[in-house]
Amino acid sequence: MSTFRRYQSADYEYSFTNPKPHNYVLAPLNLTSVLKDDHYNINAEIFKLYVNNVIPSLNLVGDDQLYDLTATADITLLQAISRRIHYGKIVAESKFVGPTAAQYTALIKAKDEAGISALLTDAAQEAVVIARATAKASYYGATLDWVNNVLVPGTVKIPPKAVTDLYKNYLIPLTKVVEVHYLMHRLD
Numbered sequence: 541m542s543t544f545r546r547y548q549s550a551d552y553e554y555s556f557t558n559p560k561p562h563n564y565v566l567a568p569l570n571l572t573s574v575l576k577d578d579h580y581n582i583n584a585e586i587f588k589l590y591v592n593n594v595i596p597s598l599n600l601v602g603d604d605q606l607y608d609l610t611a612t613a614d615i616t617l618l619q620a621i622s623r624r625i626h627y628g629k630i631v632a633e634s635k636f637v638g639p640t641a642a643q644y645t646a647l648i649k650a651k652d653e654a655g656i657s658a659l660l661t662d663a664a665q666e667a668v669v670i671a672r673a674t675a676k677a678s679y680y681g682a683t684l685d686w687v688n689n690v691l692v693p694g695t696v697k698i699p700p701k702a703v704t705d706l707y708k709n710y711l712i713p714l715t716k717v718v719e720v721h722y723l724m725h726r727l728d
């Protein structure tokens with residue numbers, strides 16, 4: 541898909557291969573972005589997280605031997621996780637406005653990464669994000685008894701707790717790492 545402009549996306553998709561594929565079948569796009577691109581991407585870290593933490597947390601058992609389908613699902617999930625985390629750049633840019641921009645500017649000049657992280661943190665929003673993702677895992681993953689219009693207990697595909705932990709321990713913290721890095725270079 542890379543040859544069809546996949547990694548030309550304006551909302552920051554990064555390839556998991558290095559160097560990035562560039563032999564486009566379609567002519568490259570000339571997109572403008574509101575972001576100051578620092579080309580920073582943490583896909584190597586995301587890959588390790590996926591293999592060492594995400595997959596084991598799902599308590600998968602057995603071997604269906606359909607490795608091609610599994611690899612396709614892995615790629616989709618890795619790209620979704622990467623996209624979510626690198627969206628931090630867009631979130632960070634949206635926070636660099638109004639009077640807050642002056643606060644960030646002072647912290648950036650002081651190279652105060654912890655201060656930037658504290659300023660961009662919204663604990664209430666984090667709780668909402670985690671609760672919403674956990675609820676989605678509980679509902680979407682369950683079998684619907686459509687005759688009685690209820691979810692069949694014990695049929696979720698992945699443990700909702702694994703989703704809670706994924707957001708709490710990895711997705712949100714890594715999004716913040718990307719946000720802080722983006723802001724640290726916002727004035728370059």
Ligand SMILES: O=C(O)C(=O)C[C@]1(C(=O)O)C=C[C@@H](O)C=C1
Pocket residue numbers: 631660661662663665666669711712713715716719
């Ligand atoms: O929504 C925001 O304000 C974000 O910065 C994103 C996000 C997240 O990763 O979901 C990260 C940090 C904030 O503390 C809250 C939520």
